[in-house]
Amino acid sequence: MDRPFSPSAEAIFEILVPLWPDSGSALSYRSCFELLVAVILSAQCTDEQVNKVTPLLFAAYPDPASLSSASRSDVEAIVRTTGFFRVKTGNIMATAAMLIDQYDGRVPDTIEELTKLPGVGRKTANLVVSVCYGKPGIVVDTHVLRTAGRLGLAPTSDPAKSERMIGASLPESMWTAFSYELNRHGKHVCRARKPLCASCPVASLCPSADDLMTGSAHHAS
Numbered sequence: 001m002d003r004p005f006s007p008s009a010e011a012i013f014e015i016l017v018p019l020w021p022d023s024g025s026a027l028s029y030r031s032c033f034e035l036l037v038a039v040i041l042s043a044q045c046t047d048e049q050v051n052k053v054t055p056l057l058f059a060a061y062p063d064p065a066s067l068s069s070a071s072r073s074d075v076e077a078i079v080r081t082t083g084f085f086r087v088k089t090g091n092i093m094a095t096a097a098m099l100i101d102q103y104d105g106r107v108p109d110t111i112e113e114l115t116k117l118p119g120v121g122r123k124t125a126n127l128v129v130s131v132c133y134g135k136p137g138i139v140v141d142t143h144v145l146r147t148a149g150r151l152g153l154a155p156t157s158d159p160a161k162s163e164r165m166i167g168a169s170l171p172e173s174m175w176t177a178f179s180y181e182l183n184r185h186g187k188h189v190c191r192a193r194k195p196l197c198a199s200c201p202v203a204s205l206c207p208s209a210d211d212l213m214t215g216s217a218h219h220a221s
């Protein structure tokens with residue numbers, strides 16, 4: 001690679017890698033199809049809550065064919081506790097139907113194709129290509145957006161821009177692991193409220209550390 005990447009992004013990567021080695025999705029799934037459905041359901045909902053409903057959902061509808069032909073009210077009843085359940089039911093059933101119609105029941109492996117599926121945005125598409133297909137993917141969720149912003153790597157509130165800026169700061173081979181590191185770091189250390197700057201291992205590289213440690217809300221999201 002001869003592109004100039006961000007020295008601070010690479011330094012942050014090196015520090016965080018050993019601290020958060022458990023990269024991967026916290027969602028429970030047994031196939032790319034199940035992962036795709038689980039991620040659609042996780043919008044505005046915790047992974048833990050999604051994991052409570054998917055065992056029943058996938059026992060009843062284990063593949064695109066069964067889900068696309070399910071009774072809508074039965075599916076709604078199962079996913080109700082994930083919030084926005086009518087919209088989510090519509091999205092997962094329509095996605096299942098599209099997988100049957102256009103991909104022979106398989107989950108596509110490109111971001112371009114995935115983002116054409118109902119309810120699938122770039123976050124979901126990046127997660128599926130990286131977890132299911134081992135391709136580089138930057139999964140920008142709320143934790144990654146906030147943490148990358150505070151670290152000065154992607155000072156933006158736009159997830160698509162954040163994805164591009166993080167991508168430009170590191171080689172592709174580091175993208176997937178780095179977005180998981182930022183997720184874990186954001187969840188546990190660089191928290192939305194009361195980030196643990198005083199004990200943060202990357203504080204010396206963080207332009208927001210001083211402000212947040214002195215109680216300024218300037219950089220908080």
Ligand code: SF4
Binds near residue numbers: 191198200209
């Ligand atoms: S120093 Fe504070 S703001 Fe910066 S990454 Fe660490 S916890 Fe987040």
